[in-house]
Amino acid sequence: MRLPCEVEVRNCHLPTLGLKSRGKGVRAVVSLCQPPGRNELQPGSSTEPGGRACLLVSTMKDKQGTRYKANPGNLKTFLSAMRLAHRGCDVNTPLSTLKPLKTSEFEKYKVKMVITSKKDYPLRKNFPYYLEHLQASYCGLTQVDMRILCLKNLTTLHLSHNCIKKLPDTIGDLIHLQELNLNDNQLEAFSVTLCKSTLQKSLKSLDLSKNKIKALPVQFCQFRELTNLNLNDNELIHLPFKIGQLTNLRFLSAARNKLRNLPCNFKMLSLEYLDLFGNTFEKPEVLPIIKLQVPLTLLESCSQALLSYRIPYGPDIIPYHLCQDLDTAKTCVCGRFCLQSFIQGTTMLDLHSVAHTVVIVDNMGRPEAPIISYFCSLTCFVNSSNMLN
Known part of the structure; x- marks a missing residue:
């Protein structure tokens, strides 16, 4: 069993001699080893009494x-605690043998990887398990690599400039993902299942620009x-x-689409920056x-x-x-x-009522007045009619 870590070796007798015991930690590998048998002994080597296991601290x-x-006894307690903390259960791990370590074992865990060409994309080896930031651009990917979905520590994932046509629902299992960049791919839709995943609580930045998306599901507003x-x-x-339910949204760009109007709920947004350039808004x-x-x-x-009183519902209670x-x-418009x-x-x-900075002009460079589409319930219609009468 080997544990890469920062190690500081202290001598408990130094304070009694008036010397400081505080040292400086170094990158090392701590191994629990079984000394070799008699027939494996090398000249000049020795074993612990009774062939007991020992701790081996190796540095560069x-x-x-x-x-x-x-x-x-202390070793057993220590190892049991480590196994419980790391794996959640007791595991019978074999002991390592006494042998020199490789230089790579002293390297710190890699948390960031940037790949910008197809030739550099790893095909025969896995991604470092502890990655937090991964960029794989210009790699010709037609789908999301399933090995990426095993990187549970990812907070940033950039898959821009590829040929991805569909997102797997399992990408929602990346519970720490905060930034997802899918710029310049071939996406045609965004699945409802992904909208209902754990990304609702973690995702803060999403780039879907330069794709072929025609519509986003209403469940998208659960982010x-x-x-x-x-x-x-x-x-x-x-x-x-x-879309007005995205109460934390501050930067929204939807330029060069085919928007004809905006939903009434759009008025509930509070944005710092809004770009709707290149859309053809129809007259009312x-x-x-x-x-x-x-x-x-x-x-x-x-x-x-049910909706007015916010009564919980689901497919396990009512039909899907x-x-x-x-x-x-x-x-x-009245909230019903x-x-x-x-x-x-x-x-x-x-639009200045919902955003501080607005970018929206027509082909002649003149500012446009966008259109919002509103809905009126029967109750409001009846009340309005009574007022007119």
């Missing part, structure tokens, strides 16, 4: 290592910790209509789209009540298709919820 300057006798979102150069026709419709049912169906009434309807419920019965209209929006 002393690769043969220095042996230290240790109490068997509540997201502060930076780049959607430039895609084929987006609309943004998720619950003269007549709104009306889809009203009088009286409301029981399903519509129950759904509105009803969960989908509730997830995609629209928010009325709309499902199948609503009035949809459009109106003008001053």
